[in-house]
Amino acid sequence: MSEMLAQSGIFFDEVDKICILEPEVSKLTNDLKEECQIYTEKIDEFQKIANKFITMVEVLGKEVEKQKIKAIGARNILQSMEKQKENNQQQLQALITEKSMELERLKIQLNSLQKMEMEQNEVINQLMHC
Template identity: 40%
Template structure:
């Protein structure tokens, strides 16, 4: 009877006759809920560790990708500079060819003129020798 009065007041006795605010069923459900929450928190912590490791791995990979990207950009720029150097060198060689052709034409004309002069002088010497 005393138990009924306590139960109506919202107080209960457990197996060890300690006074409780919750009945046995609610208390066991609360304990079970507490255990489930602890297990859930453990799972969340494990998930957080896994997520952190993935983030760390992705950061490392992204840094490696960035390094490779910079290397490839550098290589591409180096190739472009080689191409520009080659074009400049070709242009210099073309100018040198034009210069050498012009010198060849000048020297050929000079040779022709000198050959003609030599032939004339040779004819003059031949005529001079024949006259004597």
């Protein structure tokens, strides 16, 4: 009798409930449904993890960008300080050159005055001995 019903497309499951699918096909369908549900849950979990990762990467990217801007600013300040140092060095070198030239002029003037003093002392000595 159950074979005749099976040929007609009517089957009984394990609790003798009437089904239109073969029990094996019904079991495979339920197994597939459960596997799909597990797969969907895993996909959802993967999506959550991926979203967390993307958020972390975005935060890290923003922090890297901030640090990059700070580094550029620090580099610019350092370059500015180096240029200021070079300018100060050039000014000091010019001042040294100026003072050296003034020293040479004063030495020449000193020599001239000493020579003049010697000549005047000679004249005084000559006038005193006369």
